Amino acid sequence: MLLSTKNILSTKELTKQDIQQILDTADSFKEISTRSIKKVPTLRGKTIINLFFEPSTRTRTSFEIAGKRLSADVINISGSTSSAVKGENIIDTARNLEAMAPDILVVRHQCSGVPALLSQFVDSPIINAGDGAHEHPSQALLDLLTIRSHRGNLEGLKVAIVGDITHSRVARSNIKAMQTMGMKVRVVGPPPLIPVGLESLGIEVSHNLTTAIEDVDVVMILRIQLERQNQGLLSSLREYSNYFCLTAKALAKARDDILIIHPGPVNRGIEIALDVMESPRSLILNQVTNGVAIRMALFYLLLGEGNANPN
Amino acid sequence: MQTLIKNGHVIDPANQVDGSFDILISDGKIEAVAPHGKIAIKDTQVVDAKGCVVAPGFCDMHVHFREPGHEYKETIETGSASAAAGGFSTVAVMPNTSPVNDNRSITELILSQARKTGLINIFPIGAITRGLKGEILSDMGELKESGCIGYSDDGRPVMNSELMRRALEYSRMFNLPCIQHSEVLDLTRGGCMNEGVVSTELGLKGMPVEAEDIMVFRDISLLHKTGGRLHVAHISSGGAVELVRQAKAKGLPVTCEVAPHHFTLTEEACRNYDTNTKMSPPLRTNEDIELIKEGLRDGTIDMIATDHAPHNLADKQVEFDNACFGIVGLETALPLTLKLVDEKVITLQKAIDLLTRQPCRVFNLDKGTLGIGKDADIVIFNPETKYVIEPEKFKSRSKNSPYKGWKVRGKVLHTFVAGKPAYSAHNE
Numbered sequence: 040m041l042l043s044t045k046n047i048l049s050t051k052e053l054t055k056q057d058i059q060q061i062l063d064t065a066d067s068f069k070e071i072s073t074r075s076i077k078k079v080p081t082l083r084g085k086t087i088i089n090l091f092f093e094p095s096t097r098t099r100t101s102f103e104i105a106g107k108r109l110s111a112d113v114i115n116i117s118g119s120t121s122s123a124v125k126g127e128n129i130i131d132t133a134r135n136l137e138a139m140a141p142d143i144l145v146v147r148h149q150c151s152g153v154p155a156l157l158s159q160f161v162d163s164p165i166i167n168a169g170d171g172a173h174e175h176p177s178q179a180l181l182d183l184l185t186i187r188s189h190r191g192n193l194e195g196l197k198v199a200i201v202g203d204i205t206h207s208r209v210a211r212s213n214i215k216a217m218q219t220m221g222m223k224v225r226v227v228g229p230p231p232l233i234p235v236g237l238e239s240l241g242i243e244v245s246h247n248l249t250t251a252i253e254d255v256d257v258v259m260i261l262r263i264q265l266e267r268q269n270q271g272l273l274s275s276l277r278e279y280s281n282y283f284c285l286t287a288k289a290l291a292k293a294r295d296d297i298l299i300i301h302p303g304p305v306n307r308g309i310e311i312a313l314d315v316m317e318s319p320r321s322l323i324l325n326q327v328t329n330g331v332a333i334r335m336a337l338f339y340l341l342l343g344e345g346n347a348n349p350n
Numbered sequence: 351m352q353t354l355i356k357n358g359h360v361i362d363p364a365n366q367v368d369g370s371f372d373i374l375i376s377d378g379k380i381e382a383v384a385p386h387g388k389i390a391i392k393d394t395q396v397v398d399a400k401g402c403v404v405a406p407g408f409c410d411m412h413v414h415f416r417e418p419g420h421e422y423k424e425t426i427e428t429g430s431a432s433a434a435a436g437g438f439s440t441v442a443v444m445p446n447t448s449p450v451n452d453n454r455s456i457t458e459l460i461l462s463q464a465r466k467t468g469l470i471n472i473f474p475i476g477a478i479t480r481g482l483k484g485e486i487l488s489d490m491g492e493l494k495e496s497g498c499i500g501y502s503d504d505g506r507p508v509m510n511s512e513l514m515r516r517a518l519e520y521s522r523m524f525n526l527p528c529i530q531h532s533e534v535l536d537l538t539r540g541g542c543m544n545e546g547v548v549s550t551e552l553g554l555k556g557m558p559v560e561a562e563d564i565m566v567f568r569d570i571s572l573l574h575k576t577g578g579r580l581h582v583a584h585i586s587s588g589g590a591v592e593l594v595r596q597a598k599a600k601g602l603p604v605t606c607e608v609a610p611h612h613f614t615l616t617e618e619a620c621r622n623y624d625t626n627t628k629m630s631p632p633l634r635t636n637e638d639i640e641l642i643k644e645g646l647r648d649g650t651i652d653m654i655a656t657d658h659a660p661h662n663l664a665d666k667q668v669e670f671d672n673a674c675f676g677i678v679g680l681e682t683a684l685p686l687t688l689k690l691v692d693e694k695v696i697t698l699q700k701a702i703d704l705l706t707r708q709p710c711r712v713f714n715l716d717k718g719t720l721g722i723g724k725d726a727d728i729v730i731f732n733p734e735t736k737y738v739i740e741p742e743k744f745k746s747r748s749k750n751s752p753y754k755g756w757k758v759r760g761k762v763l764h765t766f767v768a769g770k771p772a773y774s775a776h777n778e
Contacts, residue, residue, distance in 0.1 A: 151553040152553075173552060211551070211553055235545055235546060236548075239547050
């Protein structure tokens with residue numbers, strides 16, 4: 040069975056069956072990364088272009104490794120080496136790359152909507168690797184994979200997402216994907232960092248970390264950025280930490296088996312305390328490992344699973 | 351040279367004419383308006399307007415023709431052709447050209463280009479502040495004497511309250527309105543659409559509606575003290591409509607206009623990141639549209655103006671964040687306004703009033719009328735003709751319209767300016 044969509048632009052476009060299929064496929068790919076020879080010939084002869092207009096280490100590397108473990112040729116183009124610095128229109132850049140017959144474009148851009156825009160001008164499937172404050176679907180999928188592998192299922196789980204929701208594409212992708220999978224989502228943060236209208240999307244909003252995580256199965260901590268202070272959205276990181284840093288104390292009334300996830304990169308001690316980050320409940324490194332499997336699954340499914348056998 | 355327009359349904363709100371009349375044009379002026387068959391025909395060119403509405407040429411008090419400076423988007427020539435094709439015989443052009451129309455030389459250049467094109471009547475609007483910088487008042491007297499009919503920093507608001515106070519005061523001396531683009535920039539910085547659940551979902555920075563309301567409130571407050579005339583450009587917020595209504599009830603000299611996109615589209619249109627849905631003020635909500643319609647119904651909103659804002663593909667086929675604000679409007683204004691008639695918000699007569707008599711009343715222009723002896727600026731349109739909007743066929747140099755593919759009714763067949771044909775669908 041193929042996915043219901045040609046591109047992965049947002050989790051909003053993915054059905055429950057799509058998500059389940061991606062997670063199942065990723066599960067089956069996990070093992071490849073544990074072999075001594077971490078490579079299968081599945082996508083031999085396929086070309087993947089990572090087009091990253093915004094700096095990224097984790098996500099770009101993860102997509103690159105995922106492609107290479109499936110034997111695809113992976114080309115990385117970063118914002119600074121692209122024609123964008125020469126003033127080339129982004130659509131022209133994408134069309135020029137398309138003219139070299141890639142099989143998938145992986146796109147990251149600082150502006151919301153760019154992968155959707157490019158999808159109207161190129162025929163290759165596009166994977167959104169993060170666009171502005173819009174979405175980062177592969178991150179949400181790897182988060183779900185991480186949660187599912189620890190809980191066995193997703194339906195009915197309660198999740199708290201803590202931090203700067205306004206600027207977070209990870210939050211948006213997770214909110215939609217989690218709702219599709221029948222999970223309950225609560226967001227936690229200071230009011231200036233909570234975007235308007237979330238309640239009407241069925242999201243609970245809280246400004247009290249301790250009570251907001253008392254009954255949840257999963258707490259997701261988002262990175263907080265110092266620049267929000269200059270925008271008048273934060274008084275200081277110090278005060279933010281006083282109210283929203285995930286500490287052992289904040290976790291005192293939480294479930295013992297609560298799962299702690301963070302999309303990274305982490306500001307140690309600001310949004311999450313060091314000891315909590317290093318505790319067994321923290322799955323931050325599992326997420327990164329799962330990220331490779333998720334991206335392998337996306338490549339595999341978008342390039343047509345009938346074309347080859349994963350093993 | 352005489353022209354007879356016969357068999358049409360004449361609607362001329364300025365003269366309370368509404369019925370079957372023939373119109374005789376002589377030497378560019380309206381010579382006679384009389385019941386069918388009453389005008390004797392000799393060596394006369396005849397235009398048969400059977401089944402059509404004959405009205406004063408439409409008047410749009412808010413367009414951007416981009417000349418001088420951004421001729422790749424529009425020129426006075428292409429803008430004039432676009433206006434005529436939309437049934438407009440008169441427009442007022444905003445001063446945010448390059449250089450800015452803040453002095454006599456630019457005003458005269460615009461008027462000279464308009465004369466050279468000779469297609470429609472073009473009235474320049476001068477800047478409130480030099481260079482639209484919001485720092486120093488422009489020479490309002492010189493601007494008026496060179497031909498400007500109002501003052502505006504459109505595209506930008508006058509943020510400095512003290513300066514706006516002085517602009518309203520000083521403009522009183524010349525009895526011309528100050529036209530405000532009402533937006534508190536501190537609240538909208540970086541924004542590219544209305545703030546709400548849609549901007550939240552799309553991850554785009556929102557522009558809260560309060561940015562408009564606060565500025566309208568501020569300007570009306572100033573008006574109490576200063577006198578002068580305030581005209582609120584492209585009102586998009588239901589709250590702002592209410593503020594204007596209250597101010598009018600108090601007898602304050604405030605007027606306002608609405609653009610067709612602000613009563614036909616909402617923020618929902620932004621969902622696919624189509625940059626032709628990016629405008630300032632942004633597309634709002636259904637609630638705002640309802641309040642705007644109420645404002646049109648009860649006369650709070652004085653006129654329809656398109657905010658015709660041509661942009662090249664290079665300015666629009668980019669990231670939503672980086673795209674220019676605005677859409678072309680002249681060639682879609684009539685069918686979009688007729689939607690209000692279909693929805694029984696206003697009558698056809700009122701729709702024409704909003705496009706003719708009202709703008710000319712507010713801007714004190716001797717246009718928008720079929721009175722005897724007036725310039726023969728006339729539009730003939732068939733209100734029943736149905737068609738699909740095709741931006742690629744627009745006369746405007748730019749095609750940035752979100753209405754591509756819309757099925758509408760109401761097609762302009764002829765536009766006359768001073769008795770001369772400025773547009774004829776038969777030549778297409």
